[in-house]
Each structure stands twice: as structure tokens, then as C-alpha cells.
Amino acid sequence: MSDHLTIVDHPLVQHKLTLMRDKTTPSAVFRQLLHEISHFLTYEITRDLPMTTKTIETPMAEMEAPTLKGKKLALISILRAGNGMLDGVLDCIPLARVGFVGLYRDEATLKPVQYYCKLPEGMNDRVAIVVDPMLATGNSSAAAIDLVKAAGCTDIRFMCLLAAPEGVARMQEAHPDVPIVTAALDERLNDKGYIVPGLGDAGDRMFGTK
Incomplete structure (x- = not known):
């Protein structure tokens, strides 16, 4: 593990991942497991988000309370396949x-x-989390991050299963x-660019298309 790569080895994550790897796991269960694991990965990838404080009133007193800093x-x-992780992240960050x-x-x-690119406005002022279940060759992920950087974003994190x-x-x-x-x-990757031992094609497993 390095500053560039963090592996979330939490027991619940690893247990759910084993269920996802099993080729007999049906699509509906596969999707639900990916949704659940995305919660844990979101917790880790947002660990060092910039913070500030604001004045609030609790039922007991006024206080300076921590809150996220900057734009959504x-x-x-x-x-x-990234959409399989998206809803899990949105559960944790619903205003994103x-x-x-x-x-x-x-x-x-x-x-x-x-074939498509639609990004939020004001990317230069936002923290971006790019999601895709499989980091295989890295070519698609690198190309997607090229587009996010071209939109002006300078604080980018990548989350995968x-x-x-x-x-x-x-x-x-x-x-x-x-x-x-x-x-x-x-x-490793096999000669077709699939992760080994992996779990097959995440999109096909998720949507039952093969």
C-alpha cells in the first residue's frame, strides 16, 4: 500500500467481495453487494476532505461545529458499470x-x-470522485480523468472495487x-485485459447481459 493506492481490507468489505466473485451469485445480489461495498469505500476516499466550521445552536448551547468546506x-x-457504485456513494453524499x-x-x-461526457459546472472548485468497479488496463480510467482535468478539476480521487x-x-x-x-x-490481467482472479465483466454481472 502506498500514498497512491489504498486497499480497504475491512472484514465486511472482503466478505462481500468474496460473494461478488462467486460466479453463482445472481445479478440482483451482485448489484446489492456492490452498493453496500461502495459505502465503505466512500468512507475511506472522503477521509481527508477539507473542513471548516460554522456556528450552530444545539438544544443545549451555541457551538462552532465542523462542516465540509467548499462547493458540493x-x-x-x-x-x-460505474453506475453500480454511484448510488452507494450518493447514499453517503446525497447533495453531490x-x-x-x-x-x-x-x-x-x-x-x-x-462516446459521451457530461460533467457538472464549476469543476475547478470541486473535489471529484471518479468511480468504476474495475481498474484493469487503466486506459479507460486514465482517459476519464483526462476529461475531468480538462474541465479544470485539480482535486480528483478514483474509487474502484x-x-x-x-x-x-x-x-x-x-x-x-x-x-x-x-x-x-x-x-494480473489475462490476454483479453480481464482481471484475474477478478469477477468477470462487472457490467455484465450487474445487468445480466451475458
């Missing part, structure tokens, strides 16, 4: 602004192809300033 956070989902980056992987080159060493290395090369929070660092 931006949550950026990499379509389509939400953006979407549409990328698909060219199966021949393993390179990302962009599983990471491969190749994806972590690619992200560290392309975006060394973007910390990664994940539930597990797996062994």
Missing part, C-alpha cells in the same frame, strides 16, 4: 453533483473510445496526483 462534491461515473463519462473498450486494441497491478501502474504513470481507493489488488 462531484461524482463522476464511468459508464456503464453527478457527471458521466461514456467510454467503451475497443476489444482489439484495449484502448478506450469516448478491484484493481490489477497493470491498471495501478498505468494510473500512477498518467495521473500520479490521483489517489486510488479499492477493495482488492488482484494478481
Whole structure:
């Protein structure tokens, strides 16, 4: 583990992840588990958000109380699988602004192809959390963060369920300033760019499309 990569090894996270890896787990259960794990990962990735104070009245006294500083956070989902984590993050940060980056992987080159991008306004003043369950080759994640940076954002974090060493290395090369929070660092990629042992294609498992 390094400043660039944080693995959330909480027992509940690891237990739920094992259930998700099991190929017999149905789509409905898979989605619910991903939703639940996203809560734990959100807790970790927001640990050092900037804070300030404001004066409030409790039923007992006036006090200077801690509160988040700055504009509302931006949550950026990499379509389509990122949406499986998005609702879990929104449970924890319901006032966040939400953006979407549409990328698909060219199966021949393993390179990302962009087909959609819609980001909140004022990205230069927001903390952004980019979400995608799988950090495999890292190409799609790096391309999505390129777009977020192009919109002016300077405080970006990346949250995923599983990471491969190749994806972590690619992200560290392309975006060394973007910390990664994940539930597990797996062994490797196979020749098709899938994480091993992994859990298969997260989007297909989530939506029952294969």
C-alpha cells in the first residue's frame, strides 16, 4: 500500500467481495453487494476532505461545529458499470453533483473510445470522485480523468472495487496526483485485459447481459 493506492481490507468489505466473485451469485445480489461495498469505500476516499466550521445552536448551547468546506462534491461515473457504485456513494453524499463519462473498450486494441461526457459546472472548485468497479488496463480510467482535468478539476480521487497491478501502474504513470481507493489488488490481467482472479465483466454481472 502506498500514498497512491489504498486497499480497504475491512472484514465486511472482503466478505462481500468474496460473494461478488462467486460466479453463482445472481445479478440482483451482485448489484446489492456492490452498493453496500461502495459505502465503505466512500468512507475511506472522503477521509481527508477539507473542513471548516460554522456556528450552530444545539438544544443545549451555541457551538462552532465542523462542516465540509467548499462547493458540493462531484461524482463522476464511468459508464456503464460505474453506475453500480454511484448510488452507494450518493447514499453517503446525497447533495453531490453527478457527471458521466461514456467510454467503451475497443476489444482489439484495449484502448478506450469516448462516446459521451457530461460533467457538472464549476469543476475547478470541486473535489471529484471518479468511480468504476474495475481498474484493469487503466486506459479507460486514465482517459476519464483526462476529461475531468480538462474541465479544470485539480482535486480528483478514483474509487474502484478491484484493481490489477497493470491498471495501478498505468494510473500512477498518467495521473500520479490521483489517489486510488479499492477493495482488492488482484494478481494480473489475462490476454483479453480481464482481471484475474477478478469477477468477470462487472457490467455484465450487474445487468445480466451475458
